[in-house]
Amino acid sequence: MNKFLKTTAAVAVMAIASMGMATSQSMAEGKLSVSVALDPGSWDPIDTFLVAWGAVGSNIFDGLTERDTNAKLHPGLATSWEVLDEGVRIRFKLREGVKFHNGEPFNAEAVKFTFDRLLGEIGAKGPQRANYTSVESVEIIDDYTVDFHLTQPDPVLLTKLAGYGAMIVPPKYITEKGEDYFNTHPVGTGPFSFVSYEPKVDLELKANPDYWGDVAKVSELEYRFISELTTAVAELQAGRLDIVEDLPISMLSVVKDDAKLDVVSTAGPTVYGLRFNTRDGITANKDVRKAIVMAVDRSTIIKSLLAGEAEEIASFQSSLSFGYDPELKPLPYNPEEAKKLLKAAGVAPGTEIQIDIRAGKPTFNEVVQAVGAYLQTVGLKAVIKPYENSVFLNDIVPQGKTGALFQQSWGGWTLDYDNTAYLLYHTGQKWNPYGTDAKLDAMLEEQRPMTDVAKREELLKNIAAYVADEALEMPLYGLKAIYGVNKRLEGFVPAPDNRVKLNTVSIKQ
Template sequence: MKIRSTLLSTGWLSLVGVLLAGCQPQQRPEPLQQGLIYCSEGNPESFNPQLGTSGTTIDATAAQLYDRLLDYDADEKRFLPALATDWQVLDDGHRYRFHLRHDVQFHHTDYFSPSRTFNADDVLFSFRRWLDKNSAYHRVNGGSYPFFTATGLDQLITAVTKVDDYTVDIELQYSDSSFLANLASDFAIILSAEYAQQLQANGYPERIDRLPIGTGPFVFEQFRKDVLIRYQRNPDYWREGPYIEQLVYSITPNANKRMLKLLTGECDVIPYPLISEIDTLVDNRSIDVSSEISPNVAFWAFNTERPPFDDARVRRALSYAINQAAIIQAIYYGNAKQADSLLPQTSWAFANVSEAYEYNPARARQLLDEAGYGRLSIDIWAMPVQRAYNPNAYRMAELIQADLARIGVDAHIISYEWNTFRRRLARGEHDSVLIGWSADNADPDNFFRPLLSCAAVATGNNRANWCNAAFDNIIFDAISSSDREQRQRLYDRAQRLVAEQMPLVPIAHSLRYQASQASISGIKPPAYGGISFRQARIDRAATEEQ
């Protein structure tokens, strides 16, 4: 959905002078005549989405540098061919055969010149890197592949076999109804096996994730931490696009500065415009605001490995203590729905368990007394970046802090720089954390295994560090079935178990917003996964004539 807009809020414009004074012109990319500047909210952790689950990394890399075997069309709700032209399901769902696309070129750069096109060897290398602990590249740059571990793909796949140069078989331990959806996610990228061999032979294997090579629409040129990422158009791209010569990510963590850069023309596109300004974005012919229903959830997770959060009564008490309706209004300005479950209502597997998350301070105090906590002191970690699911985690933490004080709980708010925050969070240093999740694909399993499975504890992606065998068994039964009604019943049980045990409190499901110059077209906020600039087009002349 696209809304013509302006940025005229008096309160926001009062900040302009201060922000202009704080800008550093020598570090800002100049507006591009043949390219586009995207003001991103942070640095990528690496240039390989296999290695993490950060939305910042996904936005910066997945759809720009790489391709996958298949894609997912959210509008048509179907899988589409990508590097695989077609596929077959064999042996009762225990084997998938993928036929690969011919004549796909890998990137040519000043640090790598491929001697061949994409083939089955690249698929084998890309999968075996995270599947096979004996792979020469498995432990390069950390050896952690959280999405594949959390979803169980590293246990599901028993073999990846080359049938011929353009045919690959993937064998599964059991039938899994979410398998294709996970292969269509932004994490299942294809790397160059030839490039990996060259790096290993030269003694620099770690460069594979820092100087990336893929088959995607853009070619890596430069990265300056805290300043920019620069990409060039891939002239050999195998499908339609891209239509811009250059793509620059101007790294701008401050949301107000991103808005200012959009107004002054230093940015062509920004993610997460200030929610408080959405209602005032009207009638400006130079700015567009787009929104998309993006399945996501903001939640408050408790570290169940730490007292007092190892007691479900305490977790339920804290849930009863917070006024979620007030949070929705104060943080989202009505542009989100209060969560009635971990799953959004748009999912076919949604179960309404809202009674578990009602606002009831008296019940909260009663549960704390039953658990033996007259007074309690806790930390709330608030992520330092904006996300579609939570545009202001620190302010949300302040509201929760005030609610908790009313039942005798002292809460201290903690935050760090984003990458430091994620590293310390993965190590389990937190008491509780305000964070969230944006779906990578349309299968409801994407909200369960990556967030709450026992396998996700090991990767640090399970922010609650909650491992429950009964929950894992329910989810396994659900993915093992192809009967939607049976799966729905199982997911209903899973959502009720989560509501009973309360490892996390679902707070909101929100729209995803994006603002851009009116001269920009072909970019919309993605329903699933990261943003793509492959279809981006620029018509600056038309805008100047308006």
């Protein structure tokens, strides 16, 4: 058994030893209200990997594995796993006595159904399948044992099983109710179950008294979709919200100065940047792209606009990510060199350059305004065009309708650069509307099955360096996960990836 497989097995054994069937506890009364800036539009785990979905979905669904707030992997709906056949088969022992919210039993059939669906025609319509291409099939051994047969070893699979597309879904419920109904009436095995959903308004959940883990300490959980974060903070101050996720930097002092509230933050994997349209216009030229990056003083933006709650990045990953290279430095701020490159490329002073962004993101919008001001100093006229979230995410970017630059934020929730790089740069991926690079594709494909940890890490660093040299994007910063929290809450622990499990949170009576 190679080093990776030994390490994986050891982690599994340690996790299993430390975890058992959690002890249920009586539920307290109380309603917890949380704001989320974006309504994903579907609660089916295979329809999206938006951070907003993960923040909510992680309280409705469970995966075979789960990750704690320290990013450590533990058993979830699987109590143990064993890596076999040099990494191309993984046997999972499943947790017994678990039921879906509709009373349907969780068992091996549910696991097989979940992955047959994810890897079949239904999954092909969504963005999640690319994360699980190493899974060839799931075989039922008995009611509570399944074998995952892989096309090749996948060193990140166990982490992927802890979230998003790998969340286990109920076969009978989906078969009887249909896909469209499931999108808006989700059923999982998690600590909270569905009550009602009004698109773009709210999602109401209630505590699941039969949860296999720690039973929720509040009886109700409400998610309100509030795109204007100033409105969300006002609701927090008024006591109508308990938690505001993605607290904008501009509102930090408002929350800190309120005796009823706390600002809670933690280092996170989420990164922000502007990506280039490499197909059309002046940004099809690599030297022009480099000039645009060099025209912007990212360090000053972080200090002046982000209150130090961020770190400068050279690639589209945070320092928490496997594959992060501390030796890779961003292109330097050098407006004079930028002017020379633009002139050599024949870009006339006053040339307009469109930057497409998501509306309702005040912190990032301020950053983009600063970017536009820097571009003005090298002779480019930035035109900033905001779009409603669903239009931007489902049409403008995937369909390749952007201007020269477009906003990209990425949760990096697997803490592995593969989950970012493959989905952003490989030909044919949803978030890569413009790029076709055979060399980059080959590197991305080569690292995926690698079980030699050191060699794989080196290749991921090479991919980051290649992307930086091609100037496919302007990496801006990695931002901490920042929450505004009412002090009446007890047990709130911030999650780096915004996927906060709220069953351990209680309200002071």
